[in-house]
Amino acid sequence: MSIPTGAANVAERRNMPPTLAVSTVIFGIRADKKGRTQLWLPLVRRIRQPYAGRWALPGGPVGARESLGAAGARTLAETTGLRPCYLEQLYTFGDPDRSPTQRLVTIGYFALVTEEQVGATVEDENVAWFAADDPELENLAFDHRQIIDYALWRLRNKAEYGQIAHRLLGERFTLAQLRAVYEALLGKELDPANFRRQLNATRSIEATDEYLAGGQHRPPRLYRYTGTSHDPLEVDTTL
Amino acid sequence: MSIPTGAANVAERRNMPPTLAVSTVIFGIRADKKGRTQLWLPLVRRIRQPYAGRWALPGGPVGARESLGAAGARTLAETTGLRPCYLEQLYTFGDPDRSPTQRLVTIGYFALVTEEQVGATVEDENVAWFAADDPELENLAFDHRQIIDYALWRLRNKAEYGQIAHRLLGERFTLAQLRAVYEALLGKELDPANFRRQLNATRSIEATDEYLAGGQHRPPRLYRYTGTSHDPLEVDTTL
DNA sequence: GAGGTTAGAGTCATTTTGACATTAACTAAC
DNA sequence: GTTAGTTAATGTCAAAATGACTCTAACCTC
Structure with a gap:
């Protein structure tokens, strides 16, 4: 062309x-x-x-x-x-x-x-x-x-998926939502139990004492991203 | 300033x-x-x-x-x-x-x-x-x-250190040279035995049948980089 | 209250990792 | 020559991480 x-x-x-x-x-x-x-x-x-x-x-x-x-x-x-x-x-x-x-x-x-x-x-x-x-x-x-x-x-190819995922989800999110983002990015399914274990091993995700009510089933706990590291190329958009 | x-x-x-x-x-x-x-x-x-x-x-x-x-x-x-x-x-x-x-x-x-x-x-x-x-x-x-x-x-923060290291060393290199580059980039010492094992696990480094003679001690085998993957942002400099 | 579904915790065999020991091969000093 | 010294390369083993799976808890709908 x-x-x-x-x-x-x-x-x-x-x-x-x-x-x-x-x-x-x-x-x-x-x-x-x-x-x-x-x-x-x-x-x-x-x-x-x-x-x-x-x-x-x-x-x-x-x-x-x-x-x-x-x-x-x-x-x-x-x-x-x-x-x-x-x-x-x-x-x-x-x-x-x-x-x-x-x-x-x-x-x-x-x-x-x-x-x-x-x-x-x-x-x-x-x-x-x-x-x-x-x-x-x-x-x-x-x-x-x-x-x-x-x-x-x-x-x-981002080093830190956690950070990316939480920007797509907002302040609070369930582990299932976070896992769905990872799955969309990686293009493959992840084991829910192992996914949970790995996130607990890092310090970048913190459990809150809130739950997402209104769903069809057992209400999931809401989590928060607490990571601090950021790419040096990130632009400050808080202005 | x-x-x-x-x-x-x-x-x-x-x-x-x-x-x-x-x-x-x-x-x-x-x-x-x-x-x-x-x-x-x-x-x-x-x-x-x-x-x-x-x-x-x-x-x-x-x-x-x-x-x-x-x-x-x-x-x-x-x-x-x-x-x-x-x-x-x-x-x-x-x-x-x-x-x-x-x-x-x-x-x-x-x-x-x-x-x-x-x-x-x-x-x-x-x-x-x-x-x-x-x-x-x-x-x-x-x-x-x-x-x-x-x-x-x-x-x-490069995903593939192997590729970077071999560009700094040229066509053939010893594992000790490669390890020295990794150590310089990472800023810490690496166990020679474990380093060797991890490189053998990947397919990106291949042993040649040549040895580096003239050193003070047992002559090390020379290796070659065989990896193919490359960053999409690499500029072709072969022109 | 029962059945269905998802949340979340636990188990276990396998793989990977880090630390260290051992043997091989060369040079230089004696 | 022989030996001491240094590096190359291989081997061992316990600890840690991973993947596949089971089990229980908590909610909704009917």
Whole structure:
């Protein structure tokens, strides 16, 4: 697949300074049709050329006096209304030909939102959530498909799953919810008893004295994440 | 520590497009005074303002029609003469105030060279190798100290140490050399017997039928790295 | 109150790990 | 030569971690 570029574009591009933009891959969990918790991500429809009408990652240009992380958080809020509880820099994509109209360097970001935030999103014809394995993702603008692939790789290769999982679940969660997240990320089933034992061995999960009532069966205890370590690349989103 | 910025600079910066540059942290191993293998990295002396005369990471501006990885490899060769056997993107530093004279966005790269390449470097008053814990590293230009810190963090948190270690050692190596690299990276001593057993358990290291002669003692067998997996962010430097 | 379902604790054989002992192979000093 | 000294490589064993499984507790619905 190659995009035709006119001679004028190439000549023009040679003298233009690179445009700096950010794009963010936001992951959240949501139950699929079969009730299994799966990874989802929101996309926005492009309204301008190039790739007008195609789905793309939320993002936009970096402001002249704005830090890169701030640009990621801002464009995310502007396009989707989401304020993620986790944001980190992913990778910078700068191939000379990744945009047909200009030299475009995009700093990719990686964000996590809770299940609650996923449910509260207002979707319309220009903003929607897609499952991570939705075939629609094959037709994205620019190289956004590759950005998502890399974000998935990063997510699955994180050293500390506990931290990631708790960002997707929010403040309090049951061990079954946590296990479902791990299973979605790892792509395999885990033994509930052994899973519990391993989490108890670490100090990063703490039992609260609350229980999740209202379920069909025995109410599970709620837990809290108490880990302190964090990636040095995490962006502070508390501002 | 804050660098004074004149009002003219600030005003000017507001209307100037961001400058795109690359900087590379290159790691190699070399024996320190006590004969222990340690991590070293090369720095170059800045000849222009800002920070003229200070040590800095090798790098330079990204060409108009050049990919980011190519810019990393090129500036590295131009400033130090090194052609690394491993190169990957590290992080993009883009704080609005990281350069006192302009909006400067720098894509940091991370490279590894073999012990042999370290020894073959020509050092002069403007290019020199420094141990990773050299106090001189506290006085670098820009935020280059932080870039190095992040590169060290990344190095130590790599999923596959075997791959990293073999890039630092070259094609063939003894288990003692490999263990010395692991010990330098992990910062602790490893039991030679257990180290051997764990490597044999993986398929990524293969014994050759050659031995390293000329040592003081029983000659050790030479091994070869046969692993295939690689990070998706690795830049192809075979061009 | 009975049956169904999930939460959570416990058991046990197997595998992995860390610590240490033993043997093999070479060089240098005598 | 022979021996002492040093490193390479293999072997042993107890402790710890893991995987597969059983058992009991607590809630809901009917």
